Amino acid sequence: MAKWNAGVWAGIILLLFSIIIFVQSFAYSYASDVGPGPGFFPSWLSGLLVILSIFYIIASFKGKSVSNEKWPKGKAVKNILYILVGLFAFVILFLLFGFIVSGSVFLFLMFFKAYKWYVNILISISVSLFLFWLFNDVLSVQLPVSGILF
DSSP: OOOOOHHHHHHHHHHHHHHHHHHHHTTSOSEETTEEOTTHHHHHHHHHHHHHHHHHHHHHHTTOOSOOOOOOOTHHHHHHHHHHHHHHHHHHHHHHHOHHHHHHHHHHHHTTTTSOHHHHHHHHHHHHHHHHHIIIIISOOOOOSSOSOO
8 A cells, every 4th residue: 555655745735726726717817908818827837736746646656756755843843833923924914014014024034043133134124125116116016005003
């Protein structure tokens, strides 16, 4: 009997995720007047991901997995949880305070171990302001400056 290793579980999760995105992509138009519509890339990319994840599950069942990785343990689990908590905090702060504050806090948390605190603050705020400018002014995609509280 084949062993259900981490590759099989990762393939199943990826397969379920890609099927959900594939089904949701049909809610958007496939083509527009000027070319591909908003549903073009999600449908093709998620469809390709469905096929690749099936191949990955089969390869993992046969023991021919691309990697021999095991489930993360110890410090790796802490790092994964740290990132997930940071993403969750970003979403909450985004709703409460808007993009610039939440982006700065998120980047500060992610760079906390890599840089000194004053360099980290400078990088975090600069990158958040640059991204806000890029999306808001250059790409004309409005990002919230303030959230529910302000």
